[in-house]
Amino acid sequence: MKKAELIVIPAPGIGHLVSTLEFAKRLIDRDDRLFITILSMKFDFSLYPFSDAYTKSLTATQPRIQLIHLPQVNPPPSELLKSRLNYISVYIENNIPNVKDTVTNIVSSNSNSDSSRVVVGLILDFVCTSMIDVGRELNLPSYLFFTSNAGFLAFMLYLPIRHNQIGNEFSESDPELLIPGILNPLPTGVLPAAVLDKDGGYTAYMKFAQRFRDTKGIIVNTLKELEQYAIDSLSDGQTPPVYTVGPVLGLKGPPNPALDEAERDNIMKWLDDQPPLSVVFLCFGSMGRFGGTQVKEMALGLERSGRRFLWCLRSPTSDDVLPEGFLDQIKGKGMICSGWAPQVEILAHKAIGGFVSHCGWNSILESLWYGVPIVTWPIYAEQQLNAFRMVKEMGLAVELRLDYKSGGDLVMADEIERAVRRVMDDSEVRKKVKEMGEIARKALMDGGSSFNSIGQLLEDMIGST
Numbered sequence: 307m308k309k310a311e312l313i314v315i316p317a318p319g320i321g322h323l324v325s326t327l328e329f330a331k332r333l334i335d336r337d338d339r340l341f342i343t344i345l346s347m348k349f350d351f352s353l354y355p356f357s358d359a360y361t362k363s364l365t366a367t368q369p370r371i372q373l374i375h376l377p378q379v380n381p382p383p384s385e386l387l388k389s390r391l392n393y394i395s396v397y398i399e400n401n402i403p404n405v406k407d408t409v410t411n412i413v414s415s416n417s418n419s420d421s422s423r424v425v426v427g428l429i430l431d432f433v434c435t436s437m438i439d440v441g442r443e444l445n446l447p448s449y450l451f452f453t454s455n456a457g458f459l460a461f462m463l464y465l466p467i468r469h470n471q472i473g474n475e476f477s478e479s480d481p482e483l484l485i486p487g488i489l490n491p492l493p494t495g496v497l498p499a500a501v502l503d504k505d506g507g508y509t510a511y512m513k514f515a516q517r518f519r520d521t522k523g524i525i526v527n528t529l530k531e532l533e534q535y536a537i538d539s540l541s542d543g544q545t546p547p548v549y550t551v552g553p554v555l556g557l558k559g560p561p562n563p564a565l566d567e568a569e570r571d572n573i574m575k576w577l578d579d580q581p582p583l584s585v586v587f588l589c590f591g592s593m594g595r596f597g598g599t600q601v602k603e604m605a606l607g608l609e610r611s612g613r614r615f616l617w618c619l620r621s622p623t624s625d626d627v628l629p630e631g632f633l634d635q636i637k638g639k640g641m642i643c644s645g646w647a648p649q650v651e652i653l654a655h656k657a658i659g660g661f662v663s664h665c666g667w668n669s670i671l672e673s674l675w676y677g678v679p680i681v682t683w684p685i686y687a688e689q690q691l692n693a694f695r696m697v698k699e700m701g702l703a704v705e706l707r708l709d710y711k712s713g714g715d716l717v718m719a720d721e722i723e724r725a726v727r728r729v730m731d732d733s734e735v736r737k738k739v740k741e742m743g744e745i746a747r748k749a750l751m752d753g754g755s756s757f758n759s760i761g762q763l764l765e766d767m768i769g770s771t
C-alpha cells in the first residue's frame with residue numbers, strides 16, 4: 307500500500323488552529339495510508355499566547371500526526387504593527403527559508419528510507435500562500451485550507467480582479483458592491499476593515515489572495531447546503547477545485563490551555579440549574595474586547611431584557627465599569643465569566659437559547675451545530691461580512707449590528723435589550739437554525755456532501771490505489 311504524507315502549515319491564533327488541526331485529524335481517520343506532519347511557526351507570544359500549547363496538546367495523542375516546531379525567526383520591525391495583518395504576513399514570509407529546509411529534509415529522508423512514504427503535497431492556511439513557492443521549488447502541489455466561509459473566499463478571489471481594474475484599496479465612499487458569489491450588494495460598512503486600510507492591511511489581503519488560484523485545490527470549512535450560491539460561483543473555470551469539508555469543529559479536543567477548570571465547573575453547574583432555552587450567552591471570540599462605556603451599555607441592556615445571561619466579559623476592569631449594584635441585582639439570573647469560556651460546551655447545553663456573537667466563522671458553525679440562534683455583533687476581521695450574509699442572505703441570525711466598528715461605535719442598551727428579547731422569542735429563526743444544524747450533521751455522515759468532498763480530495767491528493 308502506498309503511504310502518503312501531507313505537510314500542513316497552520317496559521318497561529320485559535321480561530322485558525324482549531325479547524326486546521328481538526329481537519330488534519332479528520333483526514334487521518336478517513337485514510338489509513340495517510341501521515342501528516344504539522345509545521346508549527348513560532349510567533350510572538352503576546353499576539354498568540356496559547357497557540358503553541360494548543361497545537362501540542364491537540365496533536366499529542368495522534369500517532370500518525372507528527373509535530374515539528376520551526377526555529378524562531380526575527381520578528382518584523384514593530385512599525386509594521388500599524389496593521390496586525392501585514393505584520394503577520396511578513397512574519398510568515400520570514401519563516402519561508404526554515405519551511406523550505408524542513409520540507410526538503412522530510413522529502414529526502416523519505417526517499418532514503420524504506421518507508422515507501424511519499425510527500426503528496428502541502429496544505430497551507432490562507433494567510434500562508436507565500437509558501438506556495440516552496441512547494442513549487444520542490445515539485446509539490448499546494449492546497450489552501452480556508453478557515454472561513456465560501457462567501458468570504460469569493461470576496462478574496464474578487465480582490466485581485468478588482469485590483470487589476472482599480473489598483474488601490476477600497477474607500478468608505480464607494481457605492482455598494484456587486485461581487486460574484488455574494489447574493490446581495492455589499493455596503494462598504496460590512497467589508498473587512500483591512501481592505502480599507504492604507505497602512506498595510508489591504509496589501510496583506512492582496513498578497514494572500516493573489517496566490518489563491520496558484521493552488522491545486524481550495525479546501526473550505528463550510529458545507530454546500532449552507533452556501534450553495536457562493537460555492538456555485540466558484541465553478542468559473544479559473545478557480546481550482548473547491549472542496550467543501552465542513553463543518554470542521556473542535557467538539558472533543560483537549561481543553562484550551564487558557565481555560566480555568568474551576569471557572570468551567572462553576573459555569574456548567576450554574577447552567578445545569580437554569581431552565582431549558584432560558585439563557586443568552588455572550589462571547590466575542592479569541593480577541594473581542596470592549597471599552598468601559600460599551601460594557602456599561604451591555605450590562606444595562608442585559609438587565610432590562612429580563613433574560614438570564616452568561617456573559618464572557620474579558621476585561622480586567624469589568625468590576626469598575628459595571629453599573630453600581632449590577633452584580634447584586636443579577637444574582638441568580640446572570641453570570642459573568644472573566645476568562646476563556648468553554649464555548650463549545652456552553653453552546654451544547656440545553657439551557658442556552660441564544661448567542662450574542664462577534665460572528666467569527668467557528669462560532670457561527672458551532673452555534674448552527676447546536677441549533678442556537680445568533681445575534682450579530684461583528685468586531686474585526688471578516689466578521690461584518692459574515693454577519694451581513696447570515697442575516698440578509700441566509701436568514702439564520704438576528705440583526706443587532708452588521709457594520710459595528712470598535713473604537714468609534716457605541717451600541718446602546720435599548721438596542722441590546724431588543725435584540726436579546728428577539729433572539730430568545732423568535733421561533734422562526736430558531737427553527738431555521740435547528741434545521742441547518744441537522745443538515746450539517748448529515749453533510750458529515752457517510753454519503754453526505756462534505757463526506758463525499760473529503761473522499762474526492764483524498765482521491766485527488768493520493769489517488770485511489
Ligand SMILES: O=c1ccn([C@@H]2O[C@H](COP(=O)(O)OP(=O)(O)O[C@H]3O[C@H](CO)[C@@H](O)[C@H](O)[C@H]3O)[C@@H](O)[C@H]2O)c(=O)[nH]1
Pocket residue numbers: 320321322324453454556562589590591592593618645646647648649650665666667668669670672686687688689
Ligand atoms: O472564550 C472563548 C472564546 C473563543 N472560544 C473558541 O475559540 C474559537 C474562536 O473562533 P472564531 O469564532 O472563528 O473567532 P476568532 O478567534 O475571532 O477567529 C478568527 O478566525 C476565524 C476563522 O478564519 C474568522 O472567521 C474570525 O473572523 C477570525 O477573527 C471558537 O472555536 C470558540 O469556540 C472559546 O472556546 N472560548
